Amino acid sequence: GQQVMQIPQYQHVQEGEDFTTYCNSSTTLSNIQWYKQRPGGHPVFLIQLVKSGEVKKQKRLTFQFGEAKKNSSLHITATQTTDVGTYFCAANTGTASKLTFGTGTRLQVTL
Amino acid sequence: KAGVTQTPRYLIKTRGQQVTLSCSPISGHRSVSWYQQTPGQGLQFLFEYFSETQRNKGNFPGRFSGRQFSNSRSEMNVSTLELGDSALYLCASSSGLFFGPGTRLTVL
Numbered sequence: 001g002q003q004v005m006q007i008p009q010y011q012h013v014q015e016g017e018d019f020t021t022y023c024n025s026s027t028t029l030s031n032i033q034w035y036k037q038r039p040g041g042h043p044v045f046l047i048q049l050v051k052s053g054e055v056k057k058q059k060r061l062t063f064q065f066g067e068a069k070k071n072s073s074l075h076i077t078a079t080q081t082t083d084v085g086t087y088f089c090a091a092n093t094g095t096a097s098k099l100t101f102g103t104g105t106r107l108q109v110t111l
Numbered sequence: 112k113a114g115v116t117q118t119p120r121y122l123i124k125t126r127g128q129q130v131t132l133s134c135s136p137i138s139g140h141r142s143v144s145w146y147q148q149t150p151g152q153g154l155q156f157l158f159e160y161f162s163e164t165q166r167n168k169g170n171f172p173g174r175f176s177g178r179q180f181s182n183s184r185s186e187m188n189v190s191t192l193e194l195g196d197s198a199l200y201l202c203a204s205s206s207g208l209f210f211g212p213g214t215r216l217t218v219l
Contacts, residue, residue: 033207042201042210043154088154090207097144098167099207101154 004091006102013109019076021105023089030092032065032072033099038085046074079109113138115204115211123217129190132214134202136183142166142206143185145177148199148213159206160185192218 005024013019023032031050035043047056049065049072056063062075076083089102116135124130136143145157156169160179177187189196199213 035210042199042213044210045208090154092206097142097159097161097206098156098169099144099146099154100156101146103153 004089004100004102006089006105008105009103010106011108013079013107015081015109015111016078019079019083019107021074021087021089021107023072023074023102025070025091028069029072030069033090033092034063034072034074035088035090035101036085037088037104041085043088076107079107081109081111083107084109115202115209117200117202117211117214119214120212121215121217123219124192125219126192126194128192129188130192130216131186131188132200132202132216134185134187134211136185136202136204137209140204140209141183142204143179143183144203144207145185145187146201146203147171148201149197154201157187157200189216194218 007022031048033048034046036046037043047063049063052069053067054065060077064073072089074087086104086106088104090099093100118133134143142161144159146154147157148154157171158165158177159167163179174190179185197218199215201210201213203210
């Protein structure tokens with residue numbers, strides 16, 4: 001079945017440093033979604049990218065969808081302790097209703 | 112609008128027992144998806160229901176089943192529990208856009 005790989009698995013940064021997580025698929029994706037899960041919480045939808053080469057920003061977060069629609073990235077500028085959590089990418093596979101999640105990147109931010 | 116609700120939030124069972132988890136989607140949403148989250152396997156799709164019909168199914172054994180009622184509330188059932196079924200079970204409304212808080216199932 002389709003797999004969505006995500007790297008790195010874990011990153012520890014100092015507050016104020018930047019952070020990037022990457023998502024890669026072996027097949028072309030129709031779209032990609034990003035979620036954040038705080039420790040002890042549940043995934044919270046952040047954004048969906050649909051178009052080839054699309055770039056979207058949400059305050060300090062920048063999301064990109066690759067030109068070939070096989071990869072995506074999430075970049076956080078000047079991390080804050082509130083950014084702590086695990087970031088997942090997810091892609092619709094098969095029908096629109098089934099999401100295949102990446103393995104997630106756990107972000108730890110210290111002062 | 113109230114969010115996605117799941118009950119119970121925590122559950123402890125023993126091997127061989129069965130369990131039923133409940134999910135109520137956001138009011139007006141007709142789609143409910145279920146996911147299993149474990150440290151080893153991550154987030155895995157179980158199944159999705161739309162208007163009382165199973166629309167999609169993941170790669171889980173037949174011990175995992177679900178249903179949806181006319182009011183869109185959904186239940187999932189796991190029979191003959193195994194230790195490996197210990198996980199956070201999440202349901203999502205509207206094809207994954209809104210997740211509930213999850214049910215933490217521990218199988219002893």
